[in-house]
Amino acid sequence: QSPYYWIGITKTHLSKTWTWVGNNSTWIGTRSWARNEPNNNRSNEFCVEIYVKSGPDRGKWNDEKCARKKFPVCFKAQCNASSCERGRCVETINHSACLCEPGFIGNRCQTAKECPPLSPPENGYLKCSEGSSKFNTTCQFKCHPGFLLTGSSAVTCSPSGVWSALRPVCATVKCPPLSQPDNGNLSCSDEGLIFNSTCRFKCSPGFLMTGSFAVTCGATGIWSGPRPICASYKQALLAVAGCGSLSLLCCICFCWMRHRKRKKRVQERQTEDLTNPTNEISG
Structure with a gap:
């Protein structure tokens, strides 16, 4: 009996990968090789033999020239198309394993x-693509109106079973502080100036308000309008008079321009009548 047998592993070139002949599996591993093997010692050693009677290397593999005559070792291939659902089947003698x-x-x-x-953040909610927490599932976070998302708006379940980011927080939206108008005061429904808070303005006696008397904190942290102005009666009258004078001036300018255009059209018509010959009337 020969101490060496072919085991059905080969490759076509030095730079190629060792392949099992039975099922074209390219996973070979390293634990089955004998010491210092494979070494391509005689060049073009593109087949693999197994030592049967070789002391400490018994049962180990060695690369050898394919032209050498040796007995084959035949065994049933363990890997097939259905061996691994989401992985690669690796073949060994009378055994196989899945690399996931x-x-x-x-x-x-x-x-x-x-x-x-995952649980939804307080004052918010989440929606997951697969309806579960499995690998590759992506979950989107959103906050209710009046709350601002702090952190990542989406997380994905990684291959290691860990979410790609921490769960975000829905923080209360706040509008910037308001100052009371000159010659007036303000009062707000909530000292924190949070979403939906309303601040009302009031002018001191002898002053008139110009602008809105109340503003509301919006969902994006912006007030619904600018701060009003408290103007004295004299300032208010001058403003009204100024607007009236401006309106009168605009009206005068409009009428003058219209009169000029009309006068110009009349002059053009008269000139045209003088330059055109008069038609003779025959009896």
Whole structure:
């Protein structure tokens, strides 16, 4: 009996990958090689033999020239198309194993890894693409009106079973502080100036308000209008008079321009009548 047998692993070139002949599996591993093997010692050693009677290397592999005559070792291929659902089947003698894709586990890579369940942030909600916490699931976070998202708006379940980011927080929206108008005061429904808070303005006696008497804090943290002005009666009258004078001036200018255009059209018509010959009337 020969101490050396072919085991059905080969490659076509030095730079190529070792391949099992039975099922074209390219995973070979390193633990089965004998010491200092494969070494391509005689060049073009593109087949693999197994030592049967070689002391400490018994049962180990060695690369050898394919032209050498040796007995083959035949065994049933263990890997097939259905061996691994989400992974690669690796072949060894009378045994196989699945190398799972990232995010999958199980002896056939049939189970997707799961991340810890997520709960919606306070004053907010979430929606997940797969309706679960499995690998590759993406969850979107949103806040209710009047609350601002602080943190990542979306997280994804990673291959390691950990979410890609921490759960965000929905913080209360606040509008910037308001100052009371000169010659007036203000009062607000909420000292925190949060969403939907309303601030009302009031002018001191002898002053008139110009602008809105109340503003509301919006969902984006912006007041619904500018701060009003408290003007004295004299200032208010001058403003009204100024507006009246301006309106009168605009009216005068409009009428003058219209009169000029009309006068110009009359002059053009008269000139045209003088330059055109008069038609003779025959009896």
